[in-house]
Amino acid sequence: DQQVKQNSPSLSVQEGRISILNCDYTNSMFDYFLWYKKYPAEGPTFLISISSIKDKNEDGRFTVFLNKSAKHLSLHIVPSQPGDSAVYFCAASLTGNQFYFGTGTSLTVIP
Amino acid sequence: KAGVTQTPRYLIKTRGQQVTLSCSPISGHRSVSWYQQTPGQGLQFLFEYFSETQRNKGNFPGRFSGRQFSNSRSEMNVSTLELGDSALYLCASSKLAGTPHNEQFFGPGTRLTVL
DSSP, rough: SEEOOOOOOOEEETTSSEEEEEEEETTTTOEEEEEEOOOSSSEEEEEEEEETSSSEEEETEEEEEEETTEEEEEEEEESOOOOGGGGEEEEESSOOOOOOOOOOOEEEOOO | OOOOEEEOOEEOOOTTEEEEEEOOTTOOOOOOEEEEETTTTTEEEEEEEEETTTEEEEEETEEEEEOOTTTEEEEEESSSGGGGGOOEEEEEEEEESSSTTTEEEEOOOOOEEEE
């Protein structure tokens, strides 16, 4: 049973435009959410996180939005750069170190 | 600071065999988690170890087991391999366990192919 879902397997965006990656979850008890970025042949690297007590967290070009009532999470990348091309995973946590990951969205930023 | 290392990076086995994968966490990290990544399934949590004790376990059959040593290095074992076990196995380490939301640092993974 997939508790965290990323319904778009892929996304293409022009360089300089906004990339919006979406994530939905089913368990209302999740209290912490993260985004990871993964390049081929490498492990995922942490990008940004948000606690369930917040609805927005920003770090440079990356902003994560949380809509608890809709059980929806999104990652905005502005402006998008070719180096952002990677697979992005969202993850949710109930307890300290047990994370539930989505299936990933492959982002391609076209120069 | 060295990152999380996993050995071997690639492995080919046949059905029915068993396999052991190794993970060395970042120095000072005491928690090690294992994940299975397959196309269309994302990362599925296998288990987490802290101070040589399994703290959390995902929904995988008993053929999947693990252990952690006193130096925090961890091994994962899969017995009686099946074709569906072909996947990328990722290990992640973090400083602590049981405290909220420690950042996990992932290794590059071991690509297991079962023929």
